[in-house]
Amino acid sequence: MxxxxxxxxxxxxxxxxxxxxxxxxxxxxxxxxxxxxxKIFSELADYGSEPLAPSQPIVFxxxxxxxxxxxxxKAVCSFFSPQTGEYGESHAGGRxxxxxxxxxxxxxxxxxxAQSPVYITIKPDDIIFHDAEPLWRLGVSESGQYMRSMAGxxxxxxxxxxxxxxxxxxxxxxxxxxxYRHFGRLGAGAVFxxxxxxxxxxxxxxxxxxxxxxxxxxxxxEIYDKATKTGLMAKYHELGTPKNVLPLNKINALPSYNLKQxxxxxxxxxSGEAFAEEVxxxxxxxxxCPIGCIHIGWLRKLFDAGYEYESCxxxxxxxxxxxxxxxxxxxxxxxxxxxxxxxxxxGLDAISCGVILxxxxxxxxxxxxxxxxxxxxxxxGEIDNYLKAINYIANPPNDFYRDIGRGxxxxxxxxxxxxxxxxxxxxxxxxxxxxxGPAHLIGGLTGIRHSHLDNAGYSIDQxxxxxxxxxxxxxxxxxIIEEEVIRSxxxxxxxxxxxxxxxxxETVCRALKVIEINASPDSLKSVSSKILKxxxxxxxxxxxxxxxxxxxxxxxxxPSPYGLIKKEFTDEIITHYKKLIEQ
Amino acid sequence: xxxIRKLNAPAMSKCILCYSCMLACARLNYRAHxxxxxxxxxxxxxxxxxxxVADICRSCIDPxxxxxxxxxxxxxxxxxxxRLTKSKCIGCRKCVEACKLNYLDFDEELKLPLxxxxxxxxxxxxxxxxxxxxxxxxxGGQ
Numbered sequence: 260m261x262x263x264x265x266x267x268x269x270x271x272x273x274x275x276x277x278x279x280x281x282x283x284x285x286x287x288x289x290x291x292x293x294x295x296x297x298k299i300f301s302e303l304a305d306y307g308s309e310p311l312a313p314s315q316p317i318v319f320x321x322x323x324x325x326x327x328x329x330x331x332x333k334a335v336c337s338f339f340s341p342q343t344g345e346y347g348e349s350h351a352g353g354r355x356x357x358x359x360x361x362x363x364x365x366x367x368x369x370x371x372x373a374q375s376p377v378y379i380t381i382k383p384d385d386i387i388f389h390d391a392e393p394l395w396r397l398g399v400s401e402s403g404q405y406m407r408s409m410a411g412x413x414x415x416x417x418x419x420x421x422x423x424x425x426x427x428x429x430x431x432x433x434x435x436x437x438x439y440r441h442f443g444r445l446g447a448g449a450v451f452x453x454x455x456x457x458x459x460x461x462x463x464x465x466x467x468x469x470x471x472x473x474x475x476x477x478x479x480x481e482i483y484d485k486a487t488k489t490g491l492m493a494k495y496h497e498l499g500t501p502k503n504v505l506p507l508n509k510i511n512a513l514p515s516y517n518l519k520q521x522x523x524x525x526x527x528x529x530s531g532e533a534f535a536e537e538v539x540x541x542x543x544x545x546x547x548c549p550i551g552c553i554h555i556g557w558l559r560k561l562f563d564a565g566y567e568y569e570s571c572x573x574x575x576x577x578x579x580x581x582x583x584x585x586x587x588x589x590x591x592x593x594x595x596x597x598x599x600x601x602x603x604x605x606g607l608d609a610i611s612c613g614v615i616l617x618x619x620x621x622x623x624x625x626x627x628x629x630x631x632x633x634x635x636x637x638x639x640g641e642i643d644n645y646l647k648a649i650n651y652i653a654n655p656p657n658d659f660y661r662d663i664g665r666g667x668x669x670x671x672x673x674x675x676x677x678x679x680x681x682x683x684x685x686x687x688x689x690x691x692x693x694x695x696g697p698a699h700l701i702g703g704l705t706g707i708r709h710s711h712l713d714n715a716g717y718s719i720d721q722x723x724x725x726x727x728x729x730x731x732x733x734x735x736x737x738x739i740i741e742e743e744v745i746r747s748x749x750x751x752x753x754x755x756x757x758x759x760x761x762x763x764x765e766t767v768c769r770a771l772k773v774i775e776i777n778a779s780p781d782s783l784k785s786v787s788s789k790i791l792k793x794x795x796x797x798x799x800x801x802x803x804x805x806x807x808x809x810x811x812x813x814x815x816x817x818p819s820p821y822g823l824i825k826k827e828f829t830d831e832i833i834t835h836y837k838k839l840i841e842q
Numbered sequence: 843x844x845x846i847r848k849l850n851a852p853a854m855s856k857c858i859l860c861y862s863c864m865l866a867c868a869r870l871n872y873r874a875h876x877x878x879x880x881x882x883x884x885x886x887x888x889x890x891x892x893x894x895v896a897d898i899c900r901s902c903i904d905p906x907x908x909x910x911x912x913x914x915x916x917x918x919x920x921x922x923x924x925r926l927t928k929s930k931c932i933g934c935r936k937c938v939e940a941c942k943l944n945y946l947d948f949d950e951e952l953k954l955p956l957x958x959x960x961x962x963x964x965x966x967x968x969x970x971x972x973x974x975x976x977x978x979x980x981x982g983g984q
Contacts, residue, residue, distance in 0.1 A: 261875070329862075357861075357877070403889075404889075438889060438890040438891055439890065466879045466951070467876060468874060468875075469869065469875055472869075476869060476870060487969050543890060544860035544861075547860065547861055549862045549967075549969040550860075550969075551858035551970075555891075571891070
């Protein structure tokens, strides 16, 4: 809690509908965000039960700097992933961090299962359980509108909710945050669904008086200017992350057609530049961030003769341009927006959903799966059938869709044969939009949430590319771990990772000092290592073992910027990684 | 000669909803970390996908907030709008009720209306130039 020596935790039991607050001094050493959420999760996880058992906790946390300094805008969600069967953690921006701060809370813990569907309004002085039965299977935008008008919580609020995929406990379902952000990955939406929890409305008006105004205002202005006037974050505002599309394509690092290729002949049609010129409608920020990296495209669809159009705003970024664009052979911006919009409404993880559709397209081509299973002919470039398949993943009409909605690792494990070899997952989670080299593969495999953002393997690959001929596996393993430790500082604070160059560790320590927390760069790294160890312990207890996730042969058959990646080299990195982690 | 300053919001279509203006006002005028204690509000009309509007003091030529004030804490400003003298305010909320645009909020803890001083700090921290301070030189002013 800001200016206090404790973390204020709200515990909600859905079965009894009872709540309690605890002010926990012992959690302060875990900073906040990822550190605090994972610590609380480790205390309450029911390791012997299924991920979707009612007893399992889902934890949300913000950090000490959340909305107090610019670009500290994320909230963290920890849970038992129904997709990977191990530790799940997802991060989201939007208004949520600010709303939790104004509700005078640092962390929210939800356990149990409601006896019938509910959504909850959380205010500083009240917690209200609402009947969500009529909303249960509604799409994300419609249910959000109802919750906004019915919750009776005006002002600075955040609304998070699941769509049909979450309600159906599809393990690749996410939780949508406000209108354009998500706890997308690893199946947090299914956890809400398993608890009969449609969503949360969080609001408040708590003020915190500034304790050291002169120092605080000076440092705030310095950080604000660094973020807005130096160009350090300009790319995030201008084209946004889709700026990566063309440069990645040029170096053979843009996966397309289920990674049968690492470049895409239509990349220019779905590049950041193409989106900006053709469909960009506006840019939006998370609350407390002056950058505005959320790019909204305007989707316009003809639905009948006589010039009958429907239209809506759809958020796009690089990952989705990959997963629902190049991965599926989609040739234009409108097509990509169309598919993003459908996954949004269904409440699915848009990265996993696109990668699954790409796999299905190739598997159907090969005859490994049949039309009687897929119901529609999923085929690279065919948007209408993909739209239907997205709906089927969210609302499974048969065993095939029930299985594939569990993610490609689970699907191919059940199917057997060679199906695993072209299923694009790392550590049980579908890949993100980079095929930069060995660090990205091993970073995804070993990362604590198997996200490209855990250790930025894609960035390590690009930095080391100039030394490719002399690169040692040990160097790659060291850099992956080093980066994951550093990033754990940011995800605990919870500073947006896009702002990591604005917030060097010296600046972070100065900011913490102004809000009366003493830290040094070394002490932060030390705490971060401890947080990471706690998470590694969690996943060990859940049975995670790297050896259970061999890399698919597809990763060694398609050229990367390093040429064909050698399996022996990735094996060597894994060996070094294991040794280093043991230390 | 008096310089008259008026806050204006001419370019809200460029707003990115970052709240930097509100945070700046809270921070620098009220020593507060929270956007709930500031003298302007950025609101959405129809959610985040709708229009963004600035709820600011529009410097009425005939400021009812000042006219209804029983203590003179809210006084008419030359050139339009009103000025709050905090020491004279008794927290009666009449100004809040009288505001023609329903702009004025009352802070229950401070027991004061959150009245804009048109200082322009919000303008300085807007990254997109959505807000501006209009200035006018008035001859013969006090």
